[in-house]
Amino acid sequence: MQNFVLIANPETRRVQLFQQALARCGLPPARLIAYADLLANRCELAQFDSPDTIFRFDAPERSFEVDRGLIAAGAELEPDGGHQRISASAAAQLPEDLGRIWYQRQWYLGWCDRLRSWTANLQGRILNHPDDIIIMFDKVQCQQILAAAGIPVPPMLAIDRHPKSYDKLCALMDAENINRVFVKLAHGSSASGVVAYERRNGFVGGASRNENRAITTVERVVEAGELRFYNSRLIRQYRDPDAISDIINFLAAESVQIETWLPKARLEGKEFDVRVVVIGGKARQAVIRVGNSPMTNLHLGNDRREISDLPAGLSPAAWAEMLATCERAAACFPNTFYCGIDLLIAPNLREHYILEMNAFGDLLQEITWQGEDTYTTEVRMLVEEGERGRLGDWVKSRSSNIT
Amino acid sequence: MPETNPQESDAVLGGQNPSPKNAVILGGFAGIKAMSKSQSASVRMQALTNATEYGDRGIDLAFELLKDSDLNVCQLARKLIDPIIEDRANEESRKILSLFPWKFIAYDRKKGIKDPGNNAYVVTMNNSTYIDNRTYYDVSEFNLLAKDPHVKNLQALFFEIDGQITHSTRVLEKQFKTLITTLNDARFLLEGLKALCIGKRREDWLSIYQSSNIRIFDFRCFLEIFPNLEVLQIYGHYIHNSSQIRIINKKSIYKKLKMLVIDEINQEAFYPIDGDLELPELEYLELGLDRINYYDWDRYDGNPLLPILSGYVTPKLKYLILRNCRFTDELISEILDSPILEHLTVLDLQIGSLSDSSVQKILDCPNICNLKFLNLSKNCLSNVAVEKLQVLPFYVQADAQYLPGSLRDYQLMRYGVSNE
Numbered sequence: 001m002q003n004f005v006l007i008a009n010p011e012t013r014r015v016q017l018f019q020q021a022l023a024r025c026g027l028p029p030a031r032l033i034a035y036a037d038l039l040a041n042r043c044e045l046a047q048f049d050s051p052d053t054i055f056r057f058d059a060p061e062r063s064f065e066v067d068r069g070l071i072a073a074g075a076e077l078e079p080d081g082g083h084q085r086i087s088a089s090a091a092a093q094l095p096e097d098l099g100r101i102w103y104q105r106q107w108y109l110g111w112c113d114r115l116r117s118w119t120a121n122l123q124g125r126i127l128n129h130p131d132d133i134i135i136m137f138d139k140v141q142c143q144q145i146l147a148a149a150g151i152p153v154p155p156m157l158a159i160d161r162h163p164k165s166y167d168k169l170c171a172l173m174d175a176e177n178i179n180r181v182f183v184k185l186a187h188g189s190s191a192s193g194v195v196a197y198e199r200r201n202g203f204v205g206g207a208s209r210n211e212n213r214a215i216t217t218v219e220r221v222v223e224a225g226e227l228r229f230y231n232s233r234l235i236r237q238y239r240d241p242d243a244i245s246d247i248i249n250f251l252a253a254e255s256v257q258i259e260t261w262l263p264k265a266r267l268e269g270k271e272f273d274v275r276v277v278v279i280g281g282k283a284r285q286a287v288i289r290v291g292n293s294p295m296t297n298l299h300l301g302n303d304r305r306e307i308s309d310l311p312a313g314l315s316p317a318a319w320a321e322m323l324a325t326c327e328r329a330a331a332c333f334p335n336t337f338y339c340g341i342d343l344l345i346a347p348n349l350r351e352h353y354i355l356e357m358n359a360f361g362d363l364l365q366e367i368t369w370q371g372e373d374t375y376t377t378e379v380r381m382l383v384e385e386g387e388r389g390r391l392g393d394w395v396k397s398r399s400s401n402i403t
Numbered sequence: 404m405p406e407t408n409p410q411e412s413d414a415v416l417g418g419q420n421p422s423p424k425n426a427v428i429l430g431g432f433a434g435i436k437a438m439s440k441s442q443s444a445s446v447r448m449q450a451l452t453n454a455t456e457y458g459d460r461g462i463d464l465a466f467e468l469l470k471d472s473d474l475n476v477c478q479l480a481r482k483l484i485d486p487i488i489e490d491r492a493n494e495e496s497r498k499i500l501s502l503f504p505w506k507f508i509a510y511d512r513k514k515g516i517k518d519p520g521n522n523a524y525v526v527t528m529n530n531s532t533y534i535d536n537r538t539y540y541d542v543s544e545f546n547l548l549a550k551d552p553h554v555k556n557l558q559a560l561f562f563e564i565d566g567q568i569t570h571s572t573r574v575l576e577k578q579f580k581t582l583i584t585t586l587n588d589a590r591f592l593l594e595g596l597k598a599l600c601i602g603k604r605r606e607d608w609l610s611i612y613q614s615s616n617i618r619i620f621d622f623r624c625f626l627e628i629f630p631n632l633e634v635l636q637i638y639g640h641y642i643h644n645s646s647q648i649r650i651i652n653k654k655s656i657y658k659k660l661k662m663l664v665i666d667e668i669n670q671e672a673f674y675p676i677d678g679d680l681e682l683p684e685l686e687y688l689e690l691g692l693d694r695i696n697y698y699d700w701d702r703y704d705g706n707p708l709l710p711i712l713s714g715y716v717t718p719k720l721k722y723l724i725l726r727n728c729r730f731t732d733e734l735i736s737e738i739l740d741s742p743i744l745e746h747l748t749v750l751d752l753q754i755g756s757l758s759d760s761s762v763q764k765i766l767d768c769p770n771i772c773n774l775k776f777l778n779l780s781k782n783c784l785s786n787v788a789v790e791k792l793q794v795l796p797f798y799v800q801a802d803a804q805y806l807p808g809s810l811r812d813y814q815l816m817r818y819g820v821s822n823e
Contacts, residue, residue, distance in 0.1 A: 061821040099817025190820040219817070234816040235729060236756070268572070287570075292694060299818065301693075309572045340823065360823035366570070
């Protein structure tokens, strides 16, 4: 019988839902390890390790204590990086400021370092494998891997020469004759640090007009000469070039994914995309996200719809092909048991693109597949695999590969 | 005594120089007017102080001096007219309240309809019951009300929609159809209905999670069923016209409607695809714009509310409330150019994104002075901008602005990420 060890922030919904899924499958609750305890060295995973142990890392979300610890862990890493930096001791003293975007690259470096360190030499199976988690937390690297595997992704701008400033972004857009791009924090999630940027050139009333517009979750605050940036559910439109420049410059320093802003198919007059959860190599639960803005994330107040509401013009064959693409994308990460994939469907309802892959993107509340929520499907499959005494198509975690 | 005759307290003409011994004294209001043009700020302040004894003309003078170059003069003028503009704003509030004079009361079968002239009866449609694995819409409360012996006297009804929020378009359409069918079946029983409220009020307008359960496909459906409605309030959110629901196929003119509230509209509401819309008697229009997205804004070359702002749809509009707008700078720019401003007495743009860049446009707009009340609360104005707006000759409410560093409602919109 498998023993589950769940590494998470204890107060989150994910923990509750996963424990419920275990109970539903007749299993005892997972042993819960708080990220905060691991970061403070109050415990280590080796204490709970055995060949029958399944370690499930979940999103290190909604805990500033944990964020602070990960930022501190990244303090000495990549010393030549141009990102916003803070010493470990200063990071430990950071005051909580809800929604503030800061030290994102340093947070990511700390997250990678801690994940590798916590999982070194474990014998148990790890869901998902840290190497894959690390890649999926880097949108640039992740999209490059997908593109190399022939998975359709939005065209990326200048993979090997990411702009570190707004001016460079504009120059790149000029060079490639592109007027609409998405700029995304490479290590962000939940639409954090995402900017849909467009330039319009035209003539109005006989006069030439050059307009820039950035539609974004980023709230720019200027106070006492200090610039600060926050995640906000209130989608803002910035037209002032200085404001746009401030935002892009800040994000670019933390590393950004820049890709063509592609049009999406519409439902109820609004653009939508689909979050597809792939578990054990198969596309399972999925939800339509109908956007009031270019950012379709549900926590931004966007509407969700069931898959049965997909446009009638989308043929079953086309939909099956899209799900197959999601499965191929997931297969690029063979040590990943589950992931959430954001799927863009083009207005012609045939072309489609993988927008993002999320290592912890399996939280889809109230959405079921064959009567199961995502967590229940995952646990049931693991139980069945355990009963069959095999591991399935994905391989056991290779602690020896972790450096 | 003619008022031009000098009085004891009247000032002596003489500019900045001491008055000559035999100087002519220009008395009464003419003297006050002359003083108000003095180069001396203290003389202008004296003029203001004296003007209060001259009724409306004195008040008019105070309004003129609101834009005086001297801050002290402005502040005194403001102080003098504050009670007046407050009274005017309150008067408009009373007029608005008179459009909906009923008090909400839950319908109780045992008590029945007792005072239909004063009460708006509330019944609930719940969708949380499941029979045979299907959602069942419970309209039993309404059916009980429909059997009340005094139902024909009912003037105001609140059909509250409660229960679980669904995410299926098919179910949403069914829910809306159930509502429409239920009301349509009772149309002859409710011939006296003047006011209809649908949906569920949001407790917190800022909360994007507290959407009403009902989705509205076309507000005209209710007016087709009850053409005598004077008040229609819809606390639900508009979604794109459904292929399943096509009820209106003609030019729509609703001559009785005076008040229309739609909690969350979308671009479809005032651009009906199947004919023109006219609301010739509409005085009060309140819309929640949080579902108006940037696509809608672009699609209609600037503003999905253009039919309203053109004055064609609502020629008698006096009270315009446009809440939760993400494009308030763009919106107010269009309102300021709009002919409806000639008739508006109340403009309420609270909870928006209005920035300082729009303030001068507001101050420079000649028709803005027709207003009695302008509400710009919970926008993004600086203290300096709010202060500038105080020169406007009507009541301006601009409290709870979002300011960096202060704990304001906007900060409640900030979120931590899920790191997924």
